[in-house]
Amino acid sequence: MSSVTKEAVLERLARVRGPDRTEDLVSLGLISGLNVQDGKVTFAISVPPERAPELEPMRQAAENLVREIEGVEQVIAVLTAERATPPPPEPPRLKPAGSHQAPPKGGLPKKEPIPGVGAIIAVASGKGGVGKSTTSVNLALALQAQGLKVGILDADIYGPSMPRLLGVSDKPEAVDGRMVPPTAFGLKVMSMGFLVDEDAPMVWRGPMVMSAITQMLRQVDWSPLDVMIVDMPPGTGDAQLTMSQNVPLAGAVIVSTPQDIALIDARKGLNMFRKVDVPILGIVENMSYFLCPSCGEKSDIFGHGGAREEADRMGVPFLGEVPLHMEIRRNSDGGTPVVVSAPDGEHAKLYASIASTVRDRLKAEAVS
Ligand SMILES: Nc1ncnc2c1ncn2[C@@H]1O[C@H](COP(=O)(O)OP(=O)(O)OP(=O)(O)O)[C@@H](O)[C@H]1O
Numbered sequence: 449m450s451s452v453t454k455e456a457v458l459e460r461l462a463r464v465r466g467p468d469r470t471e472d473l474v475s476l477g478l479i480s481g482l483n484v485q486d487g488k489v490t491f492a493i494s495v496p497p498e499r500a501p502e503l504e505p506m507r508q509a510a511e512n513l514v515r516e517i518e519g520v521e522q523v524i525a526v527l528t529a530e531r532a533t534p535p536p537p538e539p540p541r542l543k544p545a546g547s548h549q550a551p552p553k554g555g556l557p558k559k560e561p562i563p564g565v566g567a568i569i570a571v572a573s574g575k576g577g578v579g580k581s582t583t584s585v586n587l588a589l590a591l592q593a594q595g596l597k598v599g600i601l602d603a604d605i606y607g608p609s610m611p612r613l614l615g616v617s618d619k620p621e622a623v624d625g626r627m628v629p630p631t632a633f634g635l636k637v638m639s640m641g642f643l644v645d646e647d648a649p650m651v652w653r654g655p656m657v658m659s660a661i662t663q664m665l666r667q668v669d670w671s672p673l674d675v676m677i678v679d680m681p682p683g684t685g686d687a688q689l690t691m692s693q694n695v696p697l698a699g700a701v702i703v704s705t706p707q708d709i710a711l712i713d714a715r716k717g718l719n720m721f722r723k724v725d726v727p728i729l730g731i732v733e734n735m736s737y738f739l740c741p742s743c744g745e746k747s748d749i750f751g752h753g754g755a756r757e758e759a760d761r762m763g764v765p766f767l768g769e770v771p772l773h774m775e776i777r778r779n780s781d782g783g784t785p786v787v788v789s790a791p792d793g794e795h796a797k798l799y800a801s802i803a804s805t806v807r808d809r810l811k812a813e814a815v816s
Contacts, residue, residue: 452484452519457491460513467495467503473510480528487521488619489514490643492528500527500659507659515625522622524643527659559696564671565599567698567810568678569729570691572721574713576682579734580703581609582780583770584679587701588635589787590796590803596674599629599636601664603691604681605657608641615783620668627668633788636673638664657681658690665695684716692724699729699813701767701806706733706754714755718762728764729809731755732802736769765809768802770795 462474473479473493482491493510495503504527511525562568571584584600592598602610611617614632619642621628629636643660670676678695681688692700700721704714718728733755738747759766770776776795779786786795 452487452489452517454482454484456517457482457484457489457514460517461491461510463513464506464510467499467506473506487519488524488622489520489522490524490526492526495527503527504659522620522627524663526643526663559694561696562665562670562676564673565676566674568676568696569806569810570678570680570695570697570700570721570726571703572680572688572700572717573682573703574684574715574717575704576606578682578703578705579770580604580682581613581679582776582785583701583703583732583734584677585610585613585780585785586787586795586799587803587806588675588677589633589785590799591675591677591807592634593787593791593796593800594803594807597672598634599638599670599673599676601676601678602637602639602641603657603661603664603678605640605660606681608639610637610639610679611641612783613780613785623669625667627663629668629670633785636670638668640664658694661691661695684713684720688717689720689724692721692726697721697726698810699727699806701729702731702764703734704731704755704758705735706748711754711758714758715762718764727809727813728762729806729813730765730767731759732767733769735772738772741774765805767805768798770798770802 458474458479461479462472464473465471466473466476466478478494480492480494483489493503493507495506507525507527511523514520514523514525571580571587573580581602581604588598588600600610600614602608614635614637616630616632616637616639618630620630620638627638629638631637640660643664678697680691700717702714702717702721704711714731718731721728733753736753736755739745740747756766756769773795775790775793776786779789786793787799790796
């Protein structure tokens with residue numbers, strides 16, 4: 449039994465000077481979400497969003513001091529921001545087509561490859577709830593079924609869903625200051641859900657997200673991986689833009705339902721990746737049609753084929769249609785994704801076909 453107390457942690461944090469190096473983090477009231485459980489310590493340090501990059505050393509100093517407490521096995525500190533007014537958006541560092549991207553400033557992660565990790569693929573949607581996480585997980589498993597070593601990074605800050613979709617309750621283990629990710633069905637998994645207390649009243653802001661994403665990318669033992677799937681946060685705001693600029697992405701898969709409204713948002717997502725020169729691997733139409741389980745009749749509940757038309761219009765590949773089906777929902781929400789629970793079924797075949805097209809597209813992008 450670990451006897452680490454919150455008081456002991458706060459005592460250490462009181463030795464770390466705050467952003468302006470005048471008072472310490474505790475006196476300044478910057479520590480929130482402190483949680484101590486079985487030798488695992490997590491907390492957030494509130495900082496002005498625009499100063500997050502330069503304050504990365506302060507975050508690390510806090511982590512290191514707490515790690516020295518006897519009985520502490522793992523420490524995760526994230527920078528967060530809670531402000532009454534919205535923080536100024538990160539100025540987009542867009543590069544003109546064909547030129548090289550300027551290196552990011554300060555402590556922001558660089559677009560450097562992650563040692564031992566092959567292609568990093570973002571799965572994104574303009575709109576929430578369209579099945580982005582379900583697609584991420586089944587695509588990851590389908591790629592694995594084709595013999596690749598695959599990991600999945602759940603970057604969805606608003607509603608991390610990988611712990612639920614993959615039925616993972618183990619947290620990452622800390623070894624020599626690095627995190628060893630838990631595995632589920634052979635996939636290495638890291639989730640925002642492991643780093644932040646879901647009940648913690650934290651307001652995440654764009655630049656803050658990068659601190660946690662950087663840790664999940666760079667301080668986790670991912671290697672060796674052929675492919676890493678990143679389940680992106682929904683939307684096309686600053687957080688997503690910053691991420692797509694700073695994570696070394698090989699390509700993006702866009703998920704949309706067939707309705708116009710979802711497609712408009714999907715188009716925004718597509719344009720966002722294009723702006724930062726991330727190749728679009730294609731669009732998946734999820735909840736494309738409904739097959740009645742009793743009579744087999746096909747109904748186009750949300751319309752049908754909109755994503756295929758949109759893909760044509762935007763000049764990007766169409767990856768496939770996944771129906772709205774009880775089996776997919778039940779297995780997703782039950783922690784046994786359909787690709788592993790019914791590997792020979794129709795749905796697994798659909799995801800296998802999507803995975804094959806994604807691989808072809810990756811190869812084509814690599815040589816172009
Ligand atoms: N093809 C499908 N058929 C039936 N249910 C589905 C399908 N795809 C996703 N769902 C269900 O829809 C819900 C939302 O899916 P999911 O969490 O994957 O979406 P999301 O876009 O990642 O959502 P969020 O924006 O909230 O993270 C879940 O309950 C999931 O099981």
